[in-house]
Amino acid sequence: MKLKVLIFAVISMLFLSNCQQKPKDDSIKANYLDFSKRDDQLTGGIKMIPIKTPKGTFEVWTKTVGNNPKIKVLLLHGGPGLTHELYEAFDGYFPNESIEYIYYDQLGSYYSDQPNDNSLWTNARFVEEVEQVRIALGLDNSNFYLMGQSWGGILAMEYALKYQKNLKGLIISNMMASAPEYNAYAQNVLAPQMDPKILKELQDMEKNNDFDNPKYSELLFEYYYTEHVLRMPQAQWPESITRCFKHINPNVYVYMQGHSEFGITGNATLKNWDIKDRLKTLTVPTLSIGSKYDTMDPEHMKWIANEVQNGRFLFCPNGSHLSQYDDPKTYFPGVIKFLKEVDNGEFRKGN
Template sequence: MTQKNNYLDYSGSEDQFTGGINMIPISTPKGEFNVWTKRVGNNPRIRVLLLHGGPGATHELYECFDGYFPYEGIEYIYYDQLGSYYSDQPSGNELWTIERFVDEVEQVRKTLGLNRDNFFLMGQSWGGILAMEYAFAHQENLKGLIISNMMSDVKAYNKYAKEVLGPQMPKEVLDEVLEMEENEDFENPRYEELLMKHHYTEHVLRMPLEKWPNSITRTFDHLNPEVYVYMQGPSEFGIIEKATLNDWDRSGDLDKIKVPTLTIGGAYDTMDPKHMEWMAGEMQKGRYLHCPNGSHLSQYDDQKTYIEGVVKFLKDVDEGQF
């Protein structure tokens, strides 16, 4: 008889029938909608809720965790935010605010029974903004916080994109991109073509496009442009002035975060890694993880560094070694 593995034992759980998937009802000013979550594993001490980027992307960008977290005994929960592919996608822009998304995360937390004895919140890119904002509002519920590949000041992010990363493109390419941005010619297929070739493969995921993992190509295929453009703009080359996140800045509030926090940056990131290292120093219990070969999706292009650093943080906090 084989020994039962408690980590993968879903017997007696309501979500055994669905393989860990839960459609969680969310109350909003526009009514009730459902968001998709999927629990992997059982660990009553380490439960990681994953906040994807975008806004409007999907949980799929984290799927490489399947190759590592089960071996480490880490419970993790995939989650598509409202408006994202696997969740309900209400029309209109009224619900796409930071405050409403924070309230959504809190409703998800309560439904899943996460609490300060086990609740780790991990957000990447826009998910990092959401994770920070959740911590400012509800850090009493957290055991630990992970902010992956996100700066605490959008103006600084834009400055880094335009003054540091932009000039790394061939001059004629940058000039053409900037001209299209000046003319708001974002629907021009040339705009995406140039950025994918000269910016995304250098600073979003450092692989030729044809070698990008299927999980990432699906993430981009499933991106909700209505949410993404409204809050971010048309691309990862900075946040445009008309986007609602354009003025977001929490740098002056970082010292209010009391829970153990890991910030993650990549040497080739769309975000300034020095800023993310600085963020860790501003927090009361901060640690910085640098991915020397990584870009914005360091979990893929510097996977060993990224995964080992995240696992170490989770276990250090759980064992009181932080």
């Protein structure tokens, strides 16, 4: 009889414990799309945030999706000079997990102000811009996750190196920590995989500074981008990606990156960027994402995860540079697992 009473007591305690935990999760889910107490209800989550710069005050575009007081992911797009539109695949995954995320067009990008002043396009100024966006949105180390893809990964790493005290988690998607090593990978590993005739034609145009030749971009999209940027025939690319490329600000892109994703060209300002020796100072939980067919070396991204003090590597075996689109079955479960484990205090590096 005493044994039955003891078993019943244990079962009751487990049941009550589960009941106590569920309302917390259910409350976040129930209020996820509730804008009634927010000041951006009328705009559907859109806020134009004023940014102070050495050249005056400008506005940047943000759009918050969902409500979750514990997980808020600010998305840093690539380029530089592309748009938040490259992240639109997230709409199909994050809401179901009650993850709050914030689209954001950096200064100079399509939905934000686009001042014509190259002195604004520096890593340091972009870092301060992100910090102003964080403050304006009320993000802090109890909820603030920063996620950057490609150039956005550069910006995310630079921000974390200065402001990691403000972060709950960091996600570096498809970006190496060294531009010279990125260039070397493009030239020594990926370029030789191309048809030699196509490669020579591209290299000849680059040598002749013939970047405005329509043939240059045509060849890149057909023979390089569909292999290493987004592994689909271009006609099948998601409309959001096509729209993102249409909205690129070429002034910002060429000034910082060069003329294409086929390595950093000319005197682009990112050409010598390298923060490899500083990564070991990062203590914030970090997820580094690499893909088999990426323009970036996946082994380098694995190295990043081991170099930071609290890192994990996510490998996308079917993905390229935009692996959220060509390997979503690996990409999104890995990102969501990271966010949930950090939030629950269950994150362990390397697993």
